[in-house]
Amino acid sequence: MTLVARASAATRRPLTWLTVAVLAVLIVLVALPLLGLVRATLSDGAGDTWSEVLASPMSSALFWEPLGGSLVVGLGTGLLSTLLGAFLAWVVVMSDVPGRKAIAVFATIPFALPSFAIALAWESVFRNDHIGGNPGLLASLGLAVPDWLAWGPVPVVLTLAAHYYSLSFVVAAAALANVGGDLVAAAELTGASRLRVAVRIVIPAVAPAVVSGFLLAFAEGVSNFAVPALLGLPVRFQTLSTRLYGAISTGDEVRGYVLSILLVLVAAVILFAGNRITRNRSYSTITGKAARARTTRTGGWRLPLAAAAWAIVTVTAILPGIVLAVSTVLRRTNSLEGGFTLHYWTGASDPSISQGMRGILRDPIVMQALGGTVGLGVAVALGAVLIGALAAYVVRHLPGAPRAKGLIGLLSYVPFLIPGVALGAAFIAQFGAPVGPFGSLYGTFAILVLAGIAASLPFAFQTATTSFGQVSAELDEAAVLTGASSPRRFGRITVPLVSRGLANGGVLVFVTMVRDLSVVVLLVTPATPLLSMMTFRYASEGFTQQANAITLIIAVISVAATLLARRLGDRTDRSTS
Amino acid sequence: MSALRTRVRPALAALLPLTLCFGLAACATPGADADTDDTTDWGSVGHDELVELAEEEGEVVVYAFTSRIAAVEESFEAEYPGIDVVASDISSSELITRLASEHAAGTSTADVAYVSDAPVVVTELLADGVLVPYLPARLADVLPEEYREPLVANRLSTKVLMYNEEAHPDGSPVSNLWQLTDPSWAGKVVLVDPNVRGDYLDLATELSLRADEMAAAYADQFGEELVLDDGVPDAGLQFLKDLYDNEAVLVDDTDTVNAAVGAVGQDDPPVGFTSYSDRRDNEDEGWALQVASGVAPSNGIVFPAYLGATENAANPAAARLLIDYMMGDDTETGGAGFDPFYVAGDYPTRSDVTPPADALPLEELGAWEIDAETSAEHRGDVADFLLTIQ
Numbered sequence: 001m002t003l004v005a006r007a008s009a010a011t012r013r014p015l016t017w018l019t020v021a022v023l024a025v026l027i028v029l030v031a032l033p034l035l036g037l038v039r040a041t042l043s044d045g046a047g048d049t050w051s052e053v054l055a056s057p058m059s060s061a062l063f064w065e066p067l068g069g070s071l072v073v074g075l076g077t078g079l080l081s082t083l084l085g086a087f088l089a090w091v092v093v094m095s096d097v098p099g100r101k102a103i104a105v106f107a108t109i110p111f112a113l114p115s116f117a118i119a120l121a122w123e124s125v126f127r128n129d130h131i132g133g134n135p136g137l138l139a140s141l142g143l144a145v146p147d148w149l150a151w152g153p154v155p156v157v158l159t160l161a162a163h164y165y166s167l168s169f170v171v172a173a174a175a176l177a178n179v180g181g182d183l184v185a186a187a188e189l190t191g192a193s194r195l196r197v198a199v200r201i202v203i204p205a206v207a208p209a210v211v212s213g214f215l216l217a218f219a220e221g222v223s224n225f226a227v228p229a230l231l232g233l234p235v236r237f238q239t240l241s242t243r244l245y246g247a248i249s250t251g252d253e254v255r256g257y258v259l260s261i262l263l264v265l266v267a268a269v270i271l272f273a274g275n276r277i278t279r280n281r282s283y284s285t286i287t288g289k290a291a292r293a294r295t296t297r298t299g300g301w302r303l304p305l306a307a308a309a310w311a312i313v314t315v316t317a318i319l320p321g322i323v324l325a326v327s328t329v330l331r332r333t334n335s336l337e338g339g340f341t342l343h344y345w346t347g348a349s350d351p352s353i354s355q356g357m358r359g360i361l362r363d364p365i366v367m368q369a370l371g372g373t374v375g376l377g378v379a380v381a382l383g384a385v386l387i388g389a390l391a392a393y394v395v396r397h398l399p400g401a402p403r404a405k406g407l408i409g410l411l412s413y414v415p416f417l418i419p420g421v422a423l424g425a426a427f428i429a430q431f432g433a434p435v436g437p438f439g440s441l442y443g444t445f446a447i448l449v450l451a452g453i454a455a456s457l458p459f460a461f462q463t464a465t466t467s468f469g470q471v472s473a474e475l476d477e478a479a480v481l482t483g484a485s486s487p488r489r490f491g492r493i494t495v496p497l498v499s500r501g502l503a504n505g506g507v508l509v510f511v512t513m514v515r516d517l518s519v520v521v522l523l524v525t526p527a528t529p530l531l532s533m534m535t536f537r538y539a540s541e542g543f544t545q546q547a548n549a550i551t552l553i554i555a556v557i558s559v560a561a562t563l564l565a566r567r568l569g570d571r572t573d574r575s576t577s
Numbered sequence: 578m579s580a581l582r583t584r585v586r587p588a589l590a591a592l593l594p595l596t597l598c599f600g601l602a603a604c605a606t607p608g609a610d611a612d613t614d615d616t617t618d619w620g621s622v623g624h625d626e627l628v629e630l631a632e633e634e635g636e637v638v639v640y641a642f643t644s645r646i647a648a649v650e651e652s653f654e655a656e657y658p659g660i661d662v663v664a665s666d667i668s669s670s671e672l673i674t675r676l677a678s679e680h681a682a683g684t685s686t687a688d689v690a691y692v693s694d695a696p697v698v699v700t701e702l703l704a705d706g707v708l709v710p711y712l713p714a715r716l717a718d719v720l721p722e723e724y725r726e727p728l729v730a731n732r733l734s735t736k737v738l739m740y741n742e743e744a745h746p747d748g749s750p751v752s753n754l755w756q757l758t759d760p761s762w763a764g765k766v767v768l769v770d771p772n773v774r775g776d777y778l779d780l781a782t783e784l785s786l787r788a789d790e791m792a793a794a795y796a797d798q799f800g801e802e803l804v805l806d807d808g809v810p811d812a813g814l815q816f817l818k819d820l821y822d823n824e825a826v827l828v829d830d831t832d833t834v835n836a837a838v839g840a841v842g843q844d845d846p847p848v849g850f851t852s853y854s855d856r857r858d859n860e861d862e863g864w865a866l867q868v869a870s871g872v873a874p875s876n877g878i879v880f881p882a883y884l885g886a887t888e889n890a891a892n893p894a895a896a897r898l899l900i901d902y903m904m905g906d907d908t909e910t911g912g913a914g915f916d917p918f919y920v921a922g923d924y925p926t927r928s929d930v931t932p933p934a935d936a937l938p939l940e941e942l943g944a945w946e947i948d949a950e951t952s953a954e955h956r957g958d959v960a961d962f963l964l965t966i967q
Contacts, residue, residue, distance in 0.1 A: 058964035432682025
């Protein structure tokens with residue numbers, strides 16, 4: 001077949017057009033902002049920023065050492081999160097450990113807490129006298145806490161993993177739930193040991209989910225700024241994210257952009273490596289024969305496993321949640337000495353407390369912001385899941401075209417790594433001027449939604465990829481025989497089967513949007529108050545209790561959304577199986 | 578930041594809005610979409626006329642780096658009921674990026690900016706004409722020269738050396754900055770990493786710009802002339818290198834400095850560079866922060882908060898009226914427009930407003946006043962130097 005003939009055959013396939021559409025959206029939302037960064041670093045005024053960063057007397061402190069720091073943090077966070085998340089997913093889905101349902105709820109909470117909350121909880125226990133001020137719990141009991149345990153890479157990795165294992169848990173649990181009991185039962189009939197079943201059947205079947213969870217935790221780990229800044233800086237432990245935010249906030253934006261482009265390249269290498277692990281194998285576990293996941297009897301291990309699982313969720317979800325809640329009723333910031341008060345929630349203005357700031361529940365803007373935040377979260381979640389699902393579908397089903405697929409995969413993975421303020425600036429440049437007959441989107445709710453979708457695509461895409469990977473082609477082929485059209489097959493067969501995975505992706509997107517600030521900060525107007533903006537406002541003026549109270553509201557909304565999505569997911573499960 | 582100025586024609590813009598304008602590289606023609614062709618000489622418009630014009634506009638949009646703008650909004654709207662204030666508060670660096678991007682895209686933007694990070698304002702906003710100055714005529718006699726240019730400043734904030742007055746009831750334990758490089762202060766000096774926050778980079782830059790004073794203070798302290806290390810350009814940077822080598826603790830946030838230095842009940846608390854005005858939270862937070870005065874050659878810096886109108890302001894008269902309002906009136910405390918900023922440890926710029934009583938007068942504080950334009954030229958080099966001594 002000639003090239004022309006092939007091309008014309010391709011244009012007759014709807015899938016080709018879908019691919020083009022997906023690529024077009026990704027190019028507008030992700031590639032162009034990224035290209036904008038590249039152009040800014042190459043323009044006249046940028047001088048020789050690239051050589052300053054890569055080969056100059058300061059490159060060591062500016063790039064190479066922070067690169068090492070980022071790799072330690074990213075890989076450490078990714079691996080530890082995967083380990084914790086996969087373990088809990090197995091406990092919740094496949095074991096007979098008591099309290100599984102509650103563990104499943106608690107395991108999603110850490111992601112809904114702000115990353116600095118867990119870091120602050122770490123400090124309140126392990127802080128030593130390195131920087132002065134009030135010591136942590138251990139030091140005040142007279143125990144000497146070494147610097148490596150109080151500050152630097154060890155606490156940074158541990159606290160980030162405590163935060164992001166939720167991602168691995170959500171993705172792995174959804175995948176495990178689809179590993180049919182029949183597979184496991186068949187293997188057990190052959191006399192295989194439980195370990196052998198796990199290694200040969202269960203783990204390979206969920207490998208793509210495990211890789212997806214790792215990739216998400218890695219990207220979150222390397223892009224996180226708050227935790228390395230809080231726990232790393234005191235011992236001069238730097239990562240690329242602390243360096244790039246530092247460059248941007250001290251007015252050297254071009255240097256920050258160069259660092260973020262380099263961070264994108266690092267992530268691309270990790271993505272490529274991750275995809276190689278799962279390439280060219282089939283992971284379909286959803287076949288025509290639906291079967292419930294099989295519970296493994298853990299016998300004598302039942303209680304030790306339960307203890308381990310409960311310990312993980314207690315330390316990462318329950319205790320930080322309690323610390324956060326208590327911090328909102330402390331009269332004096334982070335100190336029990338001042339006693340307790342509900343003033344920061346419900347109090348009227350009192351000039352002697354936080355400069356006369358009234359309790360947050362008395363502030364009408366908080367209620368307005370609550371509505372705006374939920375609306376934005378839902379709109380972004382729907383949009384991101386739609387695009388993420390279409391992108392994942394195209395990558396799985398389009399024959400050939402490895403470059404287009406690779407590009408879709410990459411563009412769907414890197415948005416985390418574009419600094420929010422740079423993404424916002426790029427959106428102003430793109431949508432600030434009127435586009436054709438549509439007028440300017442700038443200053444509207446729509447541009448917030450678009451920016452949110454761009455920033456949260458990785459969650460939607462990775463969860464969708466995992467879900468689609470599990471749907472067996474035989475179902476689709478059977479439907480072809482009945483004469484069902486392609487959109488009909490997609491709507492009636494594929495979508496219901498992947499709905500649980502997509503709902504999970506939607507929740508992750510929603511949670512990210514309701515608590516994230518950096519993406520929208522350049523685009524919001526006072527007409528659309530958001531809760532995350534209010535936490536910033538309070539925190540930057542030193543009103544810690546009010547900021548934490550809003551954070552707690554955000555966490556409660558996030559957990560509610562998670563529970564709601566699970567309920568919906570269970571309902572669709574019943575209707576299709 | 579380069580100014581890649583490309584005129585984008587509307588038809589082309591419709592097809593390729595994305596390939597030509599990127600990030601912060603300025604494109605389109607500044608002012609192309611402005612609602613007004615503003616050639617008014619605002620300096621010659623009297624106050625009553627300004628109010629009349631502003632009331633016709635009916636609205637003013639302000640971006641501010643502090644949430645205290647909410648109080649300004651409330652009192653301004655009470656004073657001028659016909660004018661709606663729309664206030665956004667975001668951090669200075671985000672505010673600067675946002676204004677520059679909006680200006681480049683020719684889109685709707687704020688009318689007024691209230692912004693700190695003075696040196697960055699000079700390079701990112703004033704150089705490209707994003708902000709324009711407005712000096713209300715009534716201030717001619719009461720606003721000293723240095724607070725009129727390049728934009729008017731309504732108050733000064735500080736980053737100065739502070740200590741724990743509970744542990745040191747007899748006054749500052751430090752009388753010369755160079756003492757902080759002595760082994761007795763090893764690991765006992767806390768500051769926010771100047772490579773992370775602009776105001777601390779301004780502090781580091783000022784130390785370098787005041788190299789002669791730093792060298793003299795060295796001689797006073799140690800009785801011998803300072804000898805610079807290889808590759809260290811001046812005495813101020815030598816001080817920073819010695820401070821870093823003396824295990825100075827870098828943190829991410831001024832509140833972390835406050836808690837480390839100020840927390841009561843410490844036997845051997847560190848000293849640190851932070852905002853004098855945070856002393857007002859001592860009782861609320863259980864701190865004992867006090868400023869170290871009488872430090873040779875200086876205890877830190879004071880720097881301005883700027884008020885400017887945007888070049889493309891949709892409400893140019895209301896913008897000027899708000900700036901005028903926030904500059905305060907001639908009462909002792911500056912009146913309602915200045916009230917949210919009348920805080921001990923910050924300093925009003927107007928010579929006729931009495932500084933708050935609970936803080937040292939500016940002349941006794943002994944901090945260096947930064948010059949935004951000089952600092953802007955120099956701070957990139959200082960940031961680079963700091964990266965070589967980590």
